[in-house]
Amino acid sequence: MPGGGVGLVATADTGRIEAPVTLKAYLMCAFAAFGGIFFGYDSGYINGVIGMNYFITLYTGLDPNDPKFAKNADPGPDGFTLPSWQKSLVVSILSAGTFFGALIAGDLADFTGRRTTIIMGCGVFIVGVILQTASHGYGLMVAGRLIAGFGIGFVSAIIVLYMSEIAPKKVRGAIVSGYQFCITIGLLLASCVDYGTQNYTDTGSYRIPIALQMLWALILAIGLFFLPESPRYFVKRGKIDRAAQVLGRLRGQPRDSEFVQTELAEIIANHEYELTQIPQGSYFASWANCFKGSLWEQKSNLRRTILGTSLQMMQQWTGINFIFYFGTTFFQDLGTISNPFLIGLITTLVNVCSTPISFYTIERFGRRPLLIYGALGMWICEFIVAIAGTVDGGNPATVRAEISFICIYIFFFASTWGPGAWVVIGEIYPLPIRSRGVALATASNWLWNCIIAVITPYMVGTDQGNLGAKVFFVWGALCVGCWLYAYFLVPETKGLSLEQVDRMLEETTPRKSSKWVPHSTFASEMGLTDKGVLDPVIIEDVERKGSVV
Numbered sequence: 001m002p003g004g005g006v007g008l009v010a011t012a013d014t015g016r017i018e019a020p021v022t023l024k025a026y027l028m029c030a031f032a033a034f035g036g037i038f039f040g041y042d043s044g045y046i047n048g049v050i051g052m053n054y055f056i057t058l059y060t061g062l063d064p065n066d067p068k069f070a071k072n073a074d075p076g077p078d079g080f081t082l083p084s085w086q087k088s089l090v091v092s093i094l095s096a097g098t099f100f101g102a103l104i105a106g107d108l109a110d111f112t113g114r115r116t117t118i119i120m121g122c123g124v125f126i127v128g129v130i131l132q133t134a135s136h137g138y139g140l141m142v143a144g145r146l147i148a149g150f151g152i153g154f155v156s157a158i159i160v161l162y163m164s165e166i167a168p169k170k171v172r173g174a175i176v177s178g179y180q181f182c183i184t185i186g187l188l189l190a191s192c193v194d195y196g197t198q199n200y201t202d203t204g205s206y207r208i209p210i211a212l213q214m215l216w217a218l219i220l221a222i223g224l225f226f227l228p229e230s231p232r233y234f235v236k237r238g239k240i241d242r243a244a245q246v247l248g249r250l251r252g253q254p255r256d257s258e259f260v261q262t263e264l265a266e267i268i269a270n271h272e273y274e275l276t277q278i279p280q281g282s283y284f285a286s287w288a289n290c291f292k293g294s295l296w297e298q299k300s301n302l303r304r305t306i307l308g309t310s311l312q313m314m315q316q317w318t319g320i321n322f323i324f325y326f327g328t329t330f331f332q333d334l335g336t337i338s339n340p341f342l343i344g345l346i347t348t349l350v351n352v353c354s355t356p357i358s359f360y361t362i363e364r365f366g367r368r369p370l371l372i373y374g375a376l377g378m379w380i381c382e383f384i385v386a387i388a389g390t391v392d393g394g395n396p397a398t399v400r401a402e403i404s405f406i407c408i409y410i411f412f413f414a415s416t417w418g419p420g421a422w423v424v425i426g427e428i429y430p431l432p433i434r435s436r437g438v439a440l441a442t443a444s445n446w447l448w449n450c451i452i453a454v455i456t457p458y459m460v461g462t463d464q465g466n467l468g469a470k471v472f473f474v475w476g477a478l479c480v481g482c483w484l485y486a487y488f489l490v491p492e493t494k495g496l497s498l499e500q501v502d503r504m505l506e507e508t509t510p511r512k513s514s515k516w517v518p519h520s521t522f523a524s525e526m527g528l529t530d531k532g533v534l535d536p537v538i539i540e541d542v543e544r545k546g547s548v549v
């Protein structure tokens, strides 16, 4: 029988769309956040590795014991450091790979499923890591980072999609913030491992931090084998029976419970509604759908695609990765710091400890206030660092003050824009373009991540622009842009189901969005009910359409 005998209740009671959720169900949703670990670890380990003596000697032939590299000697253009172009390439190539990986993953997630795509990403990543571990020269290292980047692109784009689709709406923001938390833990682990191996005088110095990453990929892939696929994927593919089954597992309820049926009816009705607005066609037509509609209408696909991609661009413009990618060498170049690795470790710790605040605040105050006040806090700190460094840069007391304000800046990032950008991109797209929308937004994150990784060594390298602390004028100005952007363009999605977000975007503007309350459900409005039960003819229709998507 179509729908496997699922009788779907549709109701106009907008508050009851989701079931009370069991602890096991919460834990299932939260496990996927683990994917953040290797996003963070892989971004982070390279920062320390490019500052390691053994690594620098291997790549440049320079001798760290040469008196001209003694502590407090002016590093100048001949410092004991990799040339800027090498730093730039080896760091940024990963983001180039992730950019393309994220885009491909958007397609795969619709064809093979969200979960399967993430597991495939882990496989690709492991191949890249093996190459990097085996490398003893620049070429293989760069190739390995490129391939690992593809894998991370798969994982980083689809994890956010998967988590947003399986999480209960009341805690969706907190659960996706858990992903950000894992990114920060990944960065911290990378710092600790780098710290532990930095003085090794053999290839273990860089091979150990690199090889360890395989563990994260294995844990994620094995764990995901035991987790259910996203019910929204099954609805899109027209497999309503499977959708009911996995939704039941995710909510810790029997699949025919009223809660599960009501939530599913709303997902189906919304999808049906969206298909009337966004007809699916060929492969290219479905990509083109992401760019359809008016630029002036908030609900149009084009506007949502721009919102997601620009939000991730802005997140990178905050300048956060300047600290996490180049912090060690930046602090080294300041000259007065005796242990730049330790400072790198401290900044990473601040990042980890501040992120959990967002689990609460993102659900209590919402996405908008976090992004607005977070940007405000960041640009104030960045300008203080820039001004202090410009006026009194060489003074050790000033350097200490600068480091303190860098830490406060990281606190603001970690508790607001870090998680906020990921949470919002998981929420703003309608199902027919969701996987590609999230993929495009993630690709934008990596594209800007890459651009910043390429250009910053030239901006601050002692053999290049040598901007020093003045670089924070650039980040501060960009953060003012983030602040205005959040105020004028980001809608409030807190507490709404993904289907209600769709309705909210149609009916209100970003600045008024936090006052919007859901007033009806798609299922009831679309007249898809027959005495409270979704008509089997409709289920059959959804199944037929899904099988040709």
Ligand code: BGC
Pocket (backbone or CB within 6 Å): 043, 180, 183, 184, 187, 315, 320, 321, 324, 351, 417, 418, 419, 445, 449
């Ligand atoms: C960003 C990364 C950054 C990390 C720092 C993430 O949200 O996308 O680029 O390295 O936060 O915690």
